[in-house]
Amino acid sequence: MSSGRRSVSRDFDREDRARFHSYGHYSRPAEPRDPPRWQEKLSAYEDYSHRESQHQDSSQWQDRLGCLEQMERSTNERQFIMASSTTFLFSRQVLPSTNFPGPFPPLIPPGGAPSAAPQLDSRPLTAFSTSHQHYQKTKKRQPRSDTGYQSRGSSSIPAGHIQISLKDDHKKEWIKWAKFGLNHKHRMKAASELSEEEKPKPCFTIDHDRFHKAYSAIRSIDRRVPLETAKLAAHLISGSRLIDDIDLSKAYLMELRVTNMLALVFPLPSAGSHCLNPSKGNTTPHGP
Amino acid sequence: MPEPFEGKHYTTWALIHGTPLESAQNILLEGFIRPANWAYNKDLSKSDVPFGAFYLGREINRENSIPDWASRELMDSSQKRGKGQQKVLIGALYRRADNHISYKAGGNETAQVAVAKRGIATTSEKYTIAHSNHVGLHFFGLEMAKLAHG
Numbered sequence: 001m002s003s004g005r006r007s008v009s010r011d012f013d014r015e016d017r018a019r020f021h022s023y024g025h026y027s028r029p030a031e032p033r034d035p036p037r038w039q040e041k042l043s044a045y046e047d048y049s050h051r052e053s054q055h056q057d058s059s060q061w062q063d064r065l066g067c068l069e070q071m072e073r074s075t076n077e078r079q080f081i082m083a084s085s086t087t088f089l090f091s092r093q094v095l096p097s098t099n100f101p102g103p104f105p106p107l108i109p110p111g112g113a114p115s116a117a118p119q120l121d122s123r124p125l126t127a128f129s130t131s132h133q134h135y136q137k138t139k140k141r142q143p144r145s146d147t148g149y150q151s152r153g154s155s156s157i158p159a160g161h162i163q164i165s166l167k168d169d170h171k172k173e174w175i176k177w178a179k180f181g182l183n184h185k186h187r188m189k190a191a192s193e194l195s196e197e198e199k200p201k202p203c204f205t206i207d208h209d210r211f212h213k214a215y216s217a218i219r220s221i222d223r224r225v226p227l228e229t230a231k232l233a234a235h236l237i238s239g240s241r242l243i244d245d246i247d248l249s250k251a252y253l254m255e256l257r258v259t260n261m262l263a264l265v266f267p268l269p270s271a272g273s274h275c276l277n278p279s280k281g282n283t284t285p286h287g288p
Numbered sequence: 289m290p291e292p293f294e295g296k297h298y299t300t301w302a303l304i305h306g307t308p309l310e311s312a313q314n315i316l317l318e319g320f321i322r323p324a325n326w327a328y329n330k331d332l333s334k335s336d337v338p339f340g341a342f343y344l345g346r347e348i349n350r351e352n353s354i355p356d357w358a359s360r361e362l363m364d365s366s367q368k369r370g371k372g373q374q375k376v377l378i379g380a381l382y383r384r385a386d387n388h389i390s391y392k393a394g395g396n397e398t399a400q401v402a403v404a405k406r407g408i409a410t411t412s413e414k415y416t417i418a419h420s421n422h423v424g425l426h427f428f429g430l431e432m433a434k435l436a437h438g
Contacts, residue, residue, distance in 0.1 A: 171333045177401050181337030184404060188420040190338050191314065192325040200317035229432050236309060236376070236428075240316035255434070256364040263363050263377070265429040268316075 206238040217248040301382040302358040303343035306374035339403040345416030379427040382418045
């Protein structure tokens with residue numbers, strides 16, 4: 001049964017191609033025409049109907065034959081469509097489909113005939129046309145819906161309704177926070193924001209005697225204090241202008257047992273440690 | 289350090305801030321610790337919101353100085369953290385009326401935003417971010433290896 005259907009489908013293709021050539025759309029000489037295909041096709045269909053008549057109602061097949069005659073009459077229209085390079089839609093790829101919207105009953109089972117039938121030429125029919133234009137896919141991006149769910153159609157919003165959106169706009173939220181932070185009256189400038197005038201001015205030189213006095217005081221805290229560390233501490237205190245304010249006699253060495261380290265600790269003068277400079281923007285240090 | 293809310297309830301934190309030598313000098317010159325450096329972007333969605341610097345912190349009793357145990361613990365643990373492995377460790381006290389907020393997840397930016405309102409926040413990376421306006425300096429320390437000196 002399936003072989004009969006396949007032959008019908010192949011006849012359709014070959015006939016269409018032969019007719020297409022006969023209309024002069026091809027530069028090569030026309031191939032010799034096949035014998036009248038409509039007869040063969042009809043006979044094939046008759047055989048088919050004979051075989052099927054054992055199982056189906058004869059009135060149903062008469063309807064089918066009537067449809068086939070209509071199909072013959074519509075062939076002219078189909079040829080015209082083929083000549084205008086749109087036959088691609090009506091070729092063998094569409095005809096076997098069960099979703100064919102026309103009045104014709106499906107003659108070929110879906111997916112069976114095109115792959116099983118021998119293909120005479122794999123090129124589409126429109127490839128023989130001089131007026132053939134390459135089909136270019138026009139990709140149209142679907143606009144993203146506000147809902148974030150592509151399955152929801154936005155075109156079906158009735159009048160007077162609004163679309164419900166669950167889209168999380170984290171970016172706008174952060175911009176709001178950034179504005180809040182940058183315009184906050186209690187915000188203190190970071191060191192990277194300071195201009196040259198605003199940057200603190202360290203002391204670059206110090207009297208030799210004062211430095212050595214501080215260095216000796218640090219060395220006397222504990223004999224375990226290495227020379228390099230004592231020198232570094234003296235430089236840091238001198239450069240920070242704390243050499244006159246800091247009490248080096250209160251410095252002490254702390255053992256850090258977990259990491260097996262030593263820490264040389266210098267308590268800062270109480271006045272300086274609580275200094276909150278109003279000129280840096282922290283005029284209300286007590287919070288909101 | 290000024291008394292917040294006229295001596296009413298407040299929280300006190302002992303903080304340790306690790307920093308390089310040049311930055312430590314600037315901090316000692318100014319007497320406070322500025323917020324962490326950040327980069328401004330015209331697209332504000334890519335900008336940070338800096339309010340505080342990063343510390344290692346412990347909440348302590350209401351005291352006017354950092355207790356010995358807290359400074360020892362903080363300096364000891366500082367070597368285990370990236371922020372503590374610096375040349376200079378600066379000890380500071382934080383005081384404010386609001387309790388801290390503890391984040392177990394999320395980035396530092398979220399914690400910085402919280403600092404604007406709460407004053408102090410602990411991050412998922414075990415750092416403490418404190419509002420720079422509420423932090424006062426108490427000491428600075430230099431760490432050295434113990435084994436080298438027997």
